[in-house]
Amino acid sequence: GQNIDQPTEMTATEGAIVQINCTYQTSGFNGLFWYQQHAGEAPTFLSYNVLDGLEEKGRFSSFLSRSKGYSYLLLKELQMKDSASYLCAVRDLGNTPLVFGKGTRLSVIA
Amino acid sequence: GAGVSQSPRYKVAKRGQDVALRCDPISGHVSLFWYQQALGQGPEFLTYFQNEAQLDKSGLPSDRFFAERPEGSVSTLKIQRTQQEDSAVYLCASRRRGGDGTDTQYFGPGTRLTVL
Numbered sequence: 001g002q003n004i005d006q007p008t009e010m011t012a013t014e015g016a017i018v019q020i021n022c023t024y025q026t027s028g029f030n031g032l033f034w035y036q037q038h039a040g041e042a043p044t045f046l047s048y049n050v051l052d053g054l055e056e057k058g059r060f061s062s063f064l065s066r067s068k069g070y071s072y073l074l075l076k077e078l079q080m081k082d083s084a085s086y087l088c089a090v091r092d093l094g095n096t097p098l099v100f101g102k103g104t105r106l107s108v109i110a
Numbered sequence: 111g112a113g114v115s116q117s118p119r120y121k122v123a124k125r126g127q128d129v130a131l132r133c134d135p136i137s138g139h140v141s142l143f144w145y146q147q148a149l150g151q152g153p154e155f156l157t158y159f160q161n162e163a164q165l166d167k168s169g170l171p172s173d174r175f176f177a178e179r180p181e182g183s184v185s186t187l188k189i190q191r192t193q194q195e196d197s198a199v200y201l202c203a204s205r206r207r208g209g210d211g212t213d214t215q216y217f218g219p220g221t222r223l224t225v226l
Contacts, residue, residue, distance in 0.1 A: 004152075033214070033215075035217075040222075041219060042114070042201065042217040042218055042219045042220060043153070043201070043217045044217070045214045045215075045216065048214065087152050087153070089152075097143055097145075097155035097158055097166065097169070098143075098153075098155070098215060099155070100145075100152030100153050100154070101152050102150070102151050102152045103150075103151070103152050
């Protein structure tokens with residue numbers, strides 16, 4: 001089976017750093033994606049990891065450990081506009097659709 | 111167009127009605143996916159097309175759901191005899207390559223379906 005877990009909600013302060021964790025159990029692995037989704041809008045691509053380690057892209061970084069089935073998304077210098085849901089998604093081997101977690105709703109407060 | 115577009119953005123249907131949801135993928139994208147997203151949940155896979163071929167429809171919840179992409183570009187998701195449990199946002203995504211490529215899926219804004 002396939003299972004992806006991430007916290008349901010998180011709150012962080014403007015200007016701070018927040019880490020959103022994601023653990024997964026899938027029969028195979030061919031990459032992990034993070035998407036941002038504002039309410040009522042399309043998910044937008046943030047990052048992609050297929051090898052272990054940290055991928056940095058501006059204020060956002062994503063980390064992957066394949067042996068632990070674990071990833072995190074790190075958001076630095078939080079801004080109010082970062083308030084959104086963050087979706088962790090895994091691509092299984094031999095399958096093309098993404099398997100999504102339920103999303104983490106992040107609220108950035110002043 | 112620049113991105114994936116979907117229409118209508120909102121649809122209200124009476125229980126038992128048939129609905130048709132349209133997706134215009136990014137021009138030239140080979141792969142097209144449909145997902146269903148319930149409130150407060152992540153998207154769940156419904157079906158996948160590579161060009162005009164429907165390669166995977168394992169996520170379609172019942173035989174009331176039907177999808178097509180006859181010319182390998184625009185796709186339509188049809189739901190017959192809608193039920194209240196069909197109320198959700200239906201997301202379409204496209205990807206430039208087909209096969210086992212790991213390139214990014216780009217999502218449309220979705221169609222919010224409400225069945226009364």
